[in-house]
Amino acid sequence: MNLYGKKITLNKMDLRSIDLDIYLNWLRDVENNKYISSVSSNYSKEELIHYINEKNTDTDTIFMGIFAKDTGAFIGTIKLEKINTTEKSAWLGIMIGDPKNYGKGFGSEAIILLLAYAKNSLKLGKVILGVNPDNINAVNLYNKIGFKFDKSQSNIMVLTLSEFFTDL
Numbered sequence: 001m002n003l004y005g006k007k008i009t010l011n012k013m014d015l016r017s018i019d020l021d022i023y024l025n026w027l028r029d030v031e032n033n034k035y036i037s038s039v040s041s042n043y044s045k046e047e048l049i050h051y052i053n054e055k056n057t058d059t060d061t062i063f064m065g066i067f068a069k070d071t072g073a074f075i076g077t078i079k080l081e082k083i084n085t086t087e088k089s090a091w092l093g094i095m096i097g098d099p100k101n102y103g104k105g106f107g108s109e110a111i112i113l114l115l116a117y118a119k120n121s122l123k124l125g126k127v128i129l130g131v132n133p134d135n136i137n138a139v140n141l142y143n144k145i146g147f148k149f150d151k152s153q154s155n156i157m158v159l160t161l162s163e164f165f166t167d168l
Helices: 020-028 047-055 106-120 136-145
Strands: 002-004 006-012 062-068 074-084 089-096 128-130 156-160
Touching: 002 089, 002 106, 006 156, 020 074, 020 128, 062 089, 062 106, 074 106, 106 136, 136 156
Parallel strands: 089 128
Antiparallel strands: 002 006, 006 062, 062 074, 074 089, 128 156
16 A cells, blocks of 8 residues: 655555665654654664564554655654554554654645545544654644644544545
C-alpha cells in the first residue's frame, strides 16, 4: 500500500527501502527528538530491525515511511496502531526525523493522507494520539488538523474523523 500526496509519499516500511543508519540516528538524537518516547542514545540497530519487523507483522498496525516526493529521501515514519475495528478507533504516531525537515508541511500532509485512509478504507471514526503538552509545535499542528485535547487526560488528543472529513 502506498499513499501519494503533493510533497510526500507514504510507503509501507521495508528494511530494503529505508536507510537504517539514518533512522537509527533519528532515534538516537535525544536533543532534537526529545518528545518521541522511543528515542534513546543507546538504541541499537538490532532493536530497530526488531521494531520494524514487529510493527510490520502486527495485524493491528499500519507502519509507513514518509518519503519526499521530489528527492525520494526517507524523512520520517507514521503509523496507526491498536487499530480496533469494533470501536472504529486507532492510535496515531508520527516522527519527522531530521530537524531540517521540520516546518515544511511534511508532517501535516502525512497525517492527513493517513487519516483519509483510516476513514475511507478502514472505516474508522476516531484517531487518538499522545503528545507532550510542552511540544508546542506538535500541539499546534494537531490543533490545526482538528485534534482536540481529551478533557480527562492532558497528554491525549482525539480527532473524530466524521467531523474533519465532511467532504470525503
